Amino acid sequence: MIKILNRSRQPIAILENAHSVSYKKRLNEIWGASFILPLDDPKNKECEPFNYVEIVDDATGEYIGLFRIVPAKTSKSESSYAIQYECDHVIATLLDDVLFKYHQTINWTTRQNIEYILARQTTKHWRLGRCDFTRYFHYKWENENGLLGPLFSIAQPFDQPYEWTFDTTSYPWTLNIVEPQNAVSCEIRYGVNQREVHREVDPTGIINRIYPQGYGEGINQLSIEKVNNGVPYLQDDASISKFGLIPYVWVDRRFEDADSLKASAQALLKERSVPKVSYQVSAADLSSLTGVDAHKLKLGRIVRITDPDLGIIEARIVSEAKKDIVGAPGEIELEIANKTENLGTTQADLERRQQINEVYAQGxxxxxxxxxxxxxxxxxxxxxxxxxxxxxxxxxxxxxxxxxxxxxxYGKATEGGGATSTTTSGGGATTATSSSGGGVSTSTASGGGSSQTSSAGGGTQTTTSTRNFSQLNLMSGIPEGLSNAHVHEVQIPGDRFNHSHEITIGSHTHSVSIPSHTHNFNVPNHSHSVSIPNHTHDFTLPDHTHEIQHGIFxxxxxxxxxxxxxxxxxxxxxxxxxxxxxxxxxxxxxxxxxxxxxxxxxxxxxxxxxxxxxxxxxxxxxxxxxxxxx
Incomplete structure (x- = not known):
């Protein structure tokens, strides 16, 4: 059954006349579908671009998914009178938004990174449901046209299988990233449900030594030496031993973190170190008839192919398609491969990388x-x-x-800040005694032998003053040994002494001659005692300035x-x-x-x-x- 919903997700038509209804699911890529309506079917008017298409496989009752109409091709000829509608899975709605400018996440979990991208939706069509991985890679995006590329790039560095799954039965739609089963869960056997098998072995893409290069250019380009023990490459020794050394320089400038670059290179090396072996299998879908789970050939499951000529092959189903769920519901086409292609390995992504590199800021x-x-x-x-x-x-x-x-x-003096009075305390109350160097005799030499002449102040006259006495008496003594001794007394009146003396000293000189000589002296042992009492010193520093002497010194x-x-x-x-x-x-x-x-x-x-x-x-x-x- 094909149901048409408008862009508000309201059912508006069921296409009873639709035929050649096909779908193709590819692992970790955008699914596709198509159907044809007669040109004169009135419900063509409901099949407008970007209206939604819900597809259910009536034969099995399986809900295939929700798609939206993109191109429509009209054919009118003698043999064709119809319109063919091509549809993309609604995961493509994530292409309607952009990551503008620069975005970076560091040391976030896988869930946090996915939710960061989904939060940039203009219309919140998608939410994250199940997330089986917790990795702490660093991611950087810049000027991304669409959110789907950044979203799918989150899982690119994983070194183990992963699968994006979608639930569009409720809104907002749910996106999951799960770890697929690694054990065989379904089977294709010759003579039972196998119709046709084509095997292709392609060794042209083998790489067993990879030199990862990330952001930057020249000597500044990101490499993995710091996180790989100084070695700039990764290699697979078993592949080298079997196929010889096949090196490859892998450049992806979206990587700016060495750990993420190395992890992504390891995943790529693991995938490319062996030849790609793929099987195109046409089988019969018996699950609706038998109800046996092993007959459910579904995307992502590990299938065992048992063929008498090819042997036993175990690989993952990477593509599931039906060409006509109405006219041939039991015919199913499968691609089984030892490698999976996703947005990181397809040619479309290589072109996308070139576009990104053109808008990425390199520096x-x-x-x-x-x-x-x-x-x-x-x-x-x-x-x-x-x-x-x-x-x-x-x-x-x-x-x-x-x-x-x-x-x-640049100067020798600075301005002073005077008008300060300070009193210092003395170190008084101390007594000091110094010992002499006594007992030493020393003779000093004179400057003798010289004659000195002094000039007199001659030519002066001096007159003494008159002295008056009242009387002068002079008496003789008695001679010793005389019995008849007597004395004599003379009296001189005082006026006899009135007189003066005049002295005249003529000009003259005095000459003195000092002969050469020495002086000897003896200093006995002695000491000096000094007692300094407690005291202070008072001083006042008046206000003043010091002129600056400018210059370079x-x-x-x-x-x-x-x-x-x-x-x-x-x-x-x-x-x-x-x-x-x-x-x-x-x-x-x-x-x-x-x-x-x-x-x-x-x-x-x-x-x-x-x-x-x-x-x-x-x-x-x-x-x-x-x-x-x-």
Whole structure:
């Protein structure tokens, strides 16, 4: 039965006259269907583009799925008078939206990543149901036309089978990603339900060594060495032993994370290391007649083919199709292969990658520098801080060049802040005794033998003043031994003494001759005792200024060595100059060895006053994204 629903999912017609109803389901791809209506059927008007088509297999009662009408081909001739309608499964509605600009998820689960994509639907047709996988790959998308490509790309790095399934019996429709059965669950046997088998072995696509390359270009292109023990490739030794070495450089610039790139390459290598063997099988669908589960030949199941000529083959059904569920409901066409094709391996996806690469922002290699010039000493190092932004995909080089010169200043005095009074406390109440170096005799030599002549102040006259006495009495003594002794007394009146003296000293000189001689002295042992009482000193500093003497003044000496630290890590370089010193080994890094994005510090400490002139040069690869457009 074919039912038509409008774009609001309301039933509007049942197509009784539809014939040649076919469908084709491919694993992890968009399913297709088609049907034909007579040109004069009035219900053609209900079959407008993007109306929905619900298909049910009347013979088995199986619900095939919900599709929507895309192209319609009208044929009018002697043998044909009909309109053929082509339909896509409604999973194609995810092609109606876009991922505009740049999107990135880091360390999210598989469920979180799928829900992130589904949340970008303009109309919420789909929701996530069952999710059997929990992986923590990093994903980045940019300017994607449609959400289906990004959605299917989430499972591309998986190294085990997976299957996207759809439930469109209720709305919103449910999307599941499940782990398919890996055991044989159905069978095709010659003489029972096998009608025709074609086998194709294609070794042309064998790859047994793969060199994965991701985002970037040249030396900055992402590779897997850091997550693959330094080896840039993956290989399958068993395939190499059997078929010889067949290498391949695989480039997909959508990958910007090495772990995701490696995982996707491993999945691709596993698939491509052996020849593709596919079987086109025409079989009879007996499940509606027998009710036996082994006769249900359904997409995704592992089938065993038992043929007397081909032997026993076990592989997965990757395509299921019926050409006419109305006219030939028991005829089913299957493709069974040891490899599955999906949006990551088909030619359509290769073309899509080329389109994506045209709009992806790749970036370019850049060189940046940070300059520094200032004084420093052993307590105040030259500190150079610089910032590495998150947009730096790779840091190729980070080098230091520096030189040391004399300390420099620009003035010799500064303005004072006087009017300060301060009292200092004395160190009194102490007694100190010093011991002499006594007992030493020393003779000093004179400057003798010289004659000195002094000039007199001659030519002066001096007159003494008159002295008046009242009387002068003079008496003689009695001679010793005389018995008849007597004395004599003379009286002189005082006026006899009134007189004056005049003296005249003529000009003259005095000559003195001092012969050569020495002086000897002896200093006995002795000591000096001093007692200083407690005391203070008071002083007042008046308000004053110091004039600045402007100019450039340098010390006459320079440091003899330096110590260099980068993010706290010491660089083994002590010379006072250096060129292109590699700082990469000393920069702060994360657990994977990647240089941290953000602030970094380089300190250069001289062992004395000096001036440091330095430059840090960075070569890096930066993405052409982020920020606004100003």
């Amino acid at each position: 370019a290699t850049n060189i940046d520098s940070h300059d520094y010039n200032d004084n420093a000493d052993q307590n105040n190092p030259a500190s150079i801080r610089f910032y590495l932004p998150d947009e730096m995909v790779r840091v190729n080089k980070l080098e230091l060049t520096f030189d040391t010169s004399e300390f420099r200043t 340098k010390l006459n000496t320079t440091p003899s060595r330096v110590t260099i630290k980068v993010d706290g890590n010491t660089v083994p370089h002590t010379s006072t100059s250096g060129q292109n010193i590699d700082l990469i080994p000393y920069l702060g890094k994360d657990s994977s060895g990647r240089v941290n994005r953000g602030w970094h510090t380089v300190e250069i400490t001289p062992n004395s006053l000096g001036r440091i002139t330095a430059q840090i040069t960075t070569q890096f690869f930066i993405q052409s994204r982020g920020g606004g457009n100003f």
